Amino acid sequence: MIADPWAGLDPSRLLGLFRRMVEIRLFEDEVMRLFNENLVRASTHLCQGQEAVVVGACSALAGGDMMSCTYRGHGAVLAMGAPLDRSMAEILGREAGLCRGRGGSMHLTDVSVGAMGSFAVVGAHLPFSCGTALAAQQLGTGAVSLCFFGDGATNIGAFHEAMNLAAVWKLPVIFVCENNLYGEYSPIAATTPVTELTTRAASYAMTAERVDGNDLLAVRRAVLRARESAAGGKGPTMIEALTYRHMGHSRSDPATYRPEGELERWKRRDPIALFATTLEEHDEIGAPDVADARAAAEAAVAEAVDRAVAWPEPDPAERFDDVWANA
Amino acid sequence: MRGETVTYREAVIGALADELDADPAVVLIGEDVGAAGGVFKATAGLFARFGGDRVRDTPISEQAIVGTVLGAAVAGLRPVGEIMFADFAGVCYDQIANQLAKYRYQTGGQATVPATLRLSGGGSLGFGAQHSQCVENWFLNIPGLHLFVPGTPADAYTMLRAAIRCDDPVLVFEHKALYSLRGELRDESDTPAFGRAEVVQSGSDVTVVATQLMRHRSAEAAELLAADGISVEVIDLRSIAPLDVDTVLESIKRTGRLICVQESPGPGSWGEALVAQVAVRAFELLDAPPSLVAADPIPLPYAKALEDATIPSVKSIAEAIRHTLSS
Numbered sequence: 001m002i003a004d005p006w007a008g009l010d011p012s013r014l015l016g017l018f019r020r021m022v023e024i025r026l027f028e029d030e031v032m033r034l035f036n037e038n039l040v041r042a043s044t045h046l047c048q049g050q051e052a053v054v055v056g057a058c059s060a061l062a063g064g065d066m067m068s069c070t071y072r073g074h075g076a077v078l079a080m081g082a083p084l085d086r087s088m089a090e091i092l093g094r095e096a097g098l099c100r101g102r103g104g105s106m107h108l109t110d111v112s113v114g115a116m117g118s119f120a121v122v123g124a125h126l127p128f129s130c131g132t133a134l135a136a137q138q139l140g141t142g143a144v145s146l147c148f149f150g151d152g153a154t155n156i157g158a159f160h161e162a163m164n165l166a167a168v169w170k171l172p173v174i175f176v177c178e179n180n181l182y183g184e185y186s187p188i189a190a191t192t193p194v195t196e197l198t199t200r201a202a203s204y205a206m207t208a209e210r211v212d213g214n215d216l217l218a219v220r221r222a223v224l225r226a227r228e229s230a231a232g233g234k235g236p237t238m239i240e241a242l243t244y245r246h247m248g249h250s251r252s253d254p255a256t257y258r259p260e261g262e263l264e265r266w267k268r269r270d271p272i273a274l275f276a277t278t279l280e281e282h283d284e285i286g287a288p289d290v291a292d293a294r295a296a297a298e299a300a301v302a303e304a305v306d307r308a309v310a311w312p313e314p315d316p317a318e319r320f321d322d323v324w325a326n327a
Numbered sequence: 328m329r330g331e332t333v334t335y336r337e338a339v340i341g342a343l344a345d346e347l348d349a350d351p352a353v354v355l356i357g358e359d360v361g362a363a364g365g366v367f368k369a370t371a372g373l374f375a376r377f378g379g380d381r382v383r384d385t386p387i388s389e390q391a392i393v394g395t396v397l398g399a400a401v402a403g404l405r406p407v408g409e410i411m412f413a414d415f416a417g418v419c420y421d422q423i424a425n426q427l428a429k430y431r432y433q434t435g436g437q438a439t440v441p442a443t444l445r446l447s448g449g450g451s452l453g454f455g456a457q458h459s460q461c462v463e464n465w466f467l468n469i470p471g472l473h474l475f476v477p478g479t480p481a482d483a484y485t486m487l488r489a490a491i492r493c494d495d496p497v498l499v500f501e502h503k504a505l506y507s508l509r510g511e512l513r514d515e516s517d518t519p520a521f522g523r524a525e526v527v528q529s530g531s532d533v534t535v536v537a538t539q540l541m542r543h544r545s546a547e548a549a550e551l552l553a554a555d556g557i558s559v560e561v562i563d564l565r566s567i568a569p570l571d572v573d574t575v576l577e578s579i580k581r582t583g584r585l586i587c588v589q590e591s592p593g594p595g596s597w598g599e600a601l602v603a604q605v606a607v608r609a610f611e612l613l614d615a616p617p618s619l620v621a622a623d624p625i626p627l628p629y630a631k632a633l634e635d636a637t638i639p640s641v642k643s644i645a646e647a648i649r650h651t652l653s654s
């Protein structure tokens with residue numbers, strides 16, 4: 001399957017993944033627009049440019065697998081199959097939101113599709129993913145846990161504790177580092193003495209692989225290999241996906257620290273454009289199919305945003321709900 | 328184990344064994360909890376009886392322990408993590424305060440978190456400032472955590488079992504100076520209600536509220552004063568979250584006087600909180616100002632003479648009671 005140039009995907013799934021990438025891009029553009037209209041509170045961390053990592057990686061998972069991610073997590077949660085409208089509603093703080101408006105942009109969670117949480121303290125969810133993996137191992141479900149994190153997380157203690165524990169217990173975890181070259185405002189070289197983050201895995205005797213994070217099929221293949229290994233009892237893998245965020249760290253960051261021309265260079269390697277070009281090489285996919293998928297994505301996002309904006313805010317009287325399971 | 332006379336340590340082991348026996352989803356994890364049986368021998372024999380998959384030794388990685396407990400709880404286990412010395416909660420404070428306590432609420436109640444942490448706290452044994460604290464107060468103003476402080480073998484047994492069966496996170500603070508204390512376990516029918524305080528002994532002149540080691544010192548002080556005809560009611564809170572203010576108020580209706588006795592310093596503690604609540608809710612019941620007998624506000628010193636002077640003693644508690652009665 002892995003030798004297949006289409007990584008085991010038929011035309012319909014290929015176009016489906018393309019559509020999801022476009023939906024994530026447009027969703028993030030809409031979050032930015034709504035933010036500028038003061039409909040999104042506080043801050044928001046967008047992932048335009050990183051869509052191939054999350055869509056490619058999540059495409060390699062099986063039903064029952066569990067994913068956790070960071071506060072730059074809209075794309076990852078959508079890649080697991082969370083609905084566009086309820087995801088946007090959460091970011092807008094609406095009752096119909098995935099988390100009933102209790103979480104917001106940084107905490108999108110949809111347990112029903114295996115999106116187990118977006119964590120807003122850097123690195124905090126790597127131990128969490130060890131826990132979901134331990135449960136799967138102990139209960140014999142065969143599920144694998146996939147954990148997305150950024151390059152910045154590789155310098156925090158929880159990263160090292162989780163990598164070590166996962167390796168020593170051979171937990172079925174796939175650690176996917178989205179290396180977008182900047183930890184908040186700082187270029188990676190200013191904060192990290194190694195440039196290839198996969199070298200970090202070596203100290204935990206963990207298999208590691210570096211892939212082009214803007215190439216959806218390359219990411220998918222790497223995660224398929226890691227999944228097979230984890231499900232086979234061989235323990236965790238670290239994957240470093242090289243990518244780039246088109247926007248700043250958060251809404252207050254115009255990203256003026258980037259060297260001239262860097263953004264433009266990466267935009268020439270836009271993951272959506274790259275995948276569109278790749279798809280057009282497929283014997284059974286033509287340019288109209290790609291255009292149709294793009295149009296379907298545009299319509300879906302527009303409808304979802306309209307619905308989400310119209311939904312009501314939560315009732316303040318219900319704010320005490322769900323602190324406890326047993327109230 | 329019901330009805331037997333055992334040590335506090337044996338009660339802990341018995342509660343863990345009975346829950347491991349009752350529910351295959353229960354798993355213990357922690358540093359040296361397995362083959363070594365725990366540094367306080369509070370998990371002795373469980374590794375041999377239940378095996379290394381269910382009684383798991385971890386690396387010295389408190390963040391990984393707590394994060395794993397959270398993830399495992401969300402994904403179907405009923406894990407019990409051990410933080411060897413409660414003071415090490417400082418190492419994993421984010422995992423407890425930001426992750427474990429908030430997961431359920433932040434996700435709008437999408438999952439339950441049946442997680443238990445056992446932490447061994449308390450002084451009087453000369454372990455110095457970083458291995459002797461009663462750190463339960465560190466968590467007092469974080470919604471989402473139950474905080475249990477059992478002070479007898481009977482409570483160690485029933486409260487640990489209740490914690491493991493609870494579908495919300497519970498931190499159970501064991502007191503390391505009480506592990507060898509002997510006492511009788513309750514009959515099944517006598518299991519206390521969740522979070523309820525215990526009236527240890529009835530009295531009519533003053534209400535003394537304490538936990539763990541201070542409960543025993545307060546009871547001794549009460550015995551001394553009884554010789555002088557002073558009648559002291561001693562209440563053991565057993566849980567500081569929930570905090571059973573009602574039982575305390577009922578007592579004050581009879582005594583008109585309140586003294587809280589705690590092993591940790593005063594600022595930001597349950598003792599201060601209880602004094603404040605009683606003042607707010609029952610000012611008119613008080614015949615004298617409520618008072619707090621607490622540790623001196625200094626890091627707990629090592630030398631016996633210094634440590635003994637720092638935390639409340641039978642003598643200092645008795646003096647405080649006399650003082651309150653004279654005002």
